[in-house]
Amino acid sequence: MPATSAAPRRRSGIPEATVAxxxxxxxxxxxxxxxxxxxxxxxxxxxxxxxxxxxxxxDLSHLGSYGTRGVGYDVEYLVYQISRALGLTQHYxxxxxxxxxxxxxxxxYAGFATRGFQIAALIDADHRRVxxxxxxxxxxxxxxxxxxxxxxEVSIGVxxxxxxxxxxxxxxxxxxGVTSVxxxxxxxxxVPDSVDVRKVDLSIELQILAFHEQRKSTGAPGAAGVxxxxxxxxxxxxx
Amino acid sequence: MPATSAAPRRRSGIPEATVAxxxxxxxxxxxxxxxxxxxxxxxxxxxxxxxxxxxxxxDLSHLGSYGTRGVGYDVEYLVYQISRALGLTQHYxxxxxxxxxxxxxxxxYAGFATRGFQIAALIDADHRRVxxxxxxxxxxxxxxxxxxxxxxEVSIGVxxxxxxxxxxxxxxxxxxGVTSVxxxxxxxxxVPDSVDVRKVDLSIELQILAFHEQRKSTGAPGAAGVxxxxxxxxxxxxx
DNA sequence: ACCGCTTTGTGCACCCGTTCACAAGCGGCC
DNA sequence: GGCCGCTTGTGAACGGGTGCACAAAGCGGT
Numbered sequence: 001m002p003a004t005s006a007a008p009r010r011r012s013g014i015p016e017a018t019v020a021x022x023x024x025x026x027x028x029x030x031x032x033x034x035x036x037x038x039x040x041x042x043x044x045x046x047x048x049x050x051x052x053x054x055x056x057x058x059d060l061s062h063l064g065s066y067g068t069r070g071v072g073y074d075v076e077y078l079v080y081q082i083s084r085a086l087g088l089t090q091h092y093x094x095x096x097x098x099x100x101x102x103x104x105x106x107x108x109y110a111g112f113a114t115r116g117f118q119i120a121a122l123i124d125a126d127h128r129r130v131x132x133x134x135x136x137x138x139x140x141x142x143x144x145x146x147x148x149x150x151x152x153e154v155s156i157g158v159x160x161x162x163x164x165x166x167x168x169x170x171x172x173x174x175x176x177g178v179t180s181v182x183x184x185x186x187x188x189x190x191v192p193d194s195v196d197v198r199k200v201d202l203s204i205e206l207q208i209l210a211f212h213e214q215r216k217s218t219g220a221p222g223a224a225g226v227x228x229x230x231x232x233x234x235x236x237x238x239x
Numbered sequence: 240m241p242a243t244s245a246a247p248r249r250r251s252g253i254p255e256a257t258v259a260x261x262x263x264x265x266x267x268x269x270x271x272x273x274x275x276x277x278x279x280x281x282x283x284x285x286x287x288x289x290x291x292x293x294x295x296x297x298d299l300s301h302l303g304s305y306g307t308r309g310v311g312y313d314v315e316y317l318v319y320q321i322s323r324a325l326g327l328t329q330h331y332x333x334x335x336x337x338x339x340x341x342x343x344x345x346x347x348y349a350g351f352a353t354r355g356f357q358i359a360a361l362i363d364a365d366h367r368r369v370x371x372x373x374x375x376x377x378x379x380x381x382x383x384x385x386x387x388x389x390x391x392e393v394s395i396g397v398x399x400x401x402x403x404x405x406x407x408x409x410x411x412x413x414x415x416g417v418t419s420v421x422x423x424x425x426x427x428x429x430v431p432d433s434v435d436v437r438k439v440d441l442s443i444e445l446q447i448l449a450f451h452e453q454r455k456s457t458g459a460p461g462a463a464g465v466x467x468x469x470x471x472x473x474x475x476x477x478x
Numbered sequence: 479a480c481c482g483c484t485t486t487g488t489g490c491a492c493c494c495g496t497t498c499a500c501a502a503g504c505g506g507c508c
Numbered sequence: 509g510g511c512c513g514c515t516t517g518t519g520a521a522c523g524g525g526t527g528c529a530c531a532a533a534g535c536g537g538t
Contacts, residue, residue: 014450019447019450020443020447022446022450023440023442023443023446023447024427024443026446027425027426027442027443028427048427049427050427050429085450086446086449086450086453087449087450087452087453087454088446088449090449090452090453090456092449092452094445100344100347101340101343101344101347102341102344104340104343104344105339105340105341105343105344106441108339108340109441109442111441111442111445112441112442112445115442115445115446115449116449117445117449155452156445156448156449156452179452179455180448180449180451180452181448182441182444182445182448186266186350187266188263188267188287188288188289190289194455196448196451196452198444198447198448200439200441200444201262202345202348202350202351202421202439203262203266203350203351203354204259204263204266205421205437205439206350206351206354206356206395206421207261207262207265207325207327207354208258208262208437209395209419209420209421209435209437210325210326210327210329210331210354210355210356210395210419211253211258211261211324211325211326212419212435213326213329213331213394213395213418213419213435214326214329215326216418216433217329
């Protein structure tokens with residue numbers, strides 16, 4: 001059965017919506033730290049992260065009271081606390097399955113290593129790619145998936161394969177102990193409830209933007225209720 | 240400085256949460272159509288999309304009553320209605336800025352063209368890449384950005400540049416009329432309220448997974464048989 | 479030592495989204 | 509033609525998230 005969606009997982013004290021924002025705060029804070037800033041107010045941090053200051057304070061309050069009234073937050077300390085809350089003080093091992101264009105991009109992505117994620121292996125189904133090296137990482141064949149996952153105690157699998165093989169790869173990952181999956185293939189994966197899946201879908205994001213584009217181009221001042229226009233007015237698009 | 244507002248956008252009749260799921264339904268439906276299925280029930284469609292059937296029906300009810308009680312939904316008709324609701328019956332032109340690994344992946348991604356998004360141009364700051372061809376598309380230099388955007392009436396910009404140049408590129412896109420931005424760079428972009436921004440952030444997704452991994456490993460070990468060192472028992476008193 | 483300024487942390491009310499449960503509606507079977 | 513089973517569409521209850529507004533709490537200046 002597909003788990004999916006936002007389950008009411010409250011075993012931890014931190015709301016899911018907050019968890020989703022913590023990495024953003026973390027990134028902004030590390031940038032601040034590198035620029036030499038030692039202290040930041042909730043207003044400042046909120047502005048940099050693109051959220052409201054009240055929301056930010058409430059988010060941080062779920063981790064504990066790590067600010068100083070009248071002053072703000074100590075950047076370095078907050079970085080540590082957020083990292084710990086997110087579990088980034090541990091090390092996670094990752095495999096990337098599918099070394100096409102996207103797989104290459106992922107293998108070269110700096111954001112992985114800098115947050116404690118170690119890429120244990122790149123895996124591809126194409127024998128011709130096996131043996132190649134991307135960003136210092138060897139490409140292994142799909143046959144070795146189980147061996148590699150167990151050997152490196154991989155806990156997170158990244159699927160960057162074509163849609164047709166994504167479910168099969170996912171099943172194999174889950175079967176040998178992977179408990180979290182990041183899926184870039186444009187399909188809905190079925191996994192046991194015990195496995196977390198997050199998906200990143202380029203096409204979906206574009207379509208959501210298209211929806212908002214449409215709203216803008218239809219003028220739409222205050223239409224309520226409404227006759228659904230079968231035809232939409234485009235500004236100047238005649239093909 | 241206009242910070243990005245994650246405010247509830249209620250200007251259209253369709254809730255934002257529903258809009259985010261419509262592309263998923265659309266994908267499942269097109270797959271069904273290709274496999275020859277002509278009608279589908281809310282239960283069947285919901286299962287394939289990984290959501291609850293009640294939620295699916297409520298989502299679709301926002302578009303209108305396009306189902307037949309006792310029967311289900313006509314696949315082809317529903318595809319059309321969702322496409323129309325999302326604005327995919329219109330034609331959108333896209334530029335991709337930054338032709339690194341990720342840019343290549345995007346340029347080759349089939350999901351763009353198949354949903355009515357046309358890539359007008361690939362743009363990169365590196366002169367050495369200019370003139371190359373990716374997936375039949377020429378790479379132009381960053382200097383031509385304004386010209387290309389205006390000439391092709393681009394409405395959506397995709398930013399796949401390094402973080403350092405993302406804000407500048409974004410500003411230039413907005414300045415010459417782009418009203419929607421899909422950002423892959425790991426920074427928070429500042430844009431006027433009139434511009435929609437969606438971000439896709441690999442690192443953030445991984446960190447969210449890490450959080451859930453942590454929860455699993457600190458909870459009940461013994462599922463799946465992967466031994467994890469449990470040195471992270473720093474839990475403060477939970478009230 | 480006190481006062482006033484600043485900023486955090488949070489109680490509260492509101493709103494969006496999810497879920498349940500069921501009446502309404504449609505097709506097919508007898 | 510009437511009944512029966514199936515499925516949609518939706519009213520209503522519920523829960524989580526957001527934003528407001530303010531009291532509590534430090535710090536610096538006098």
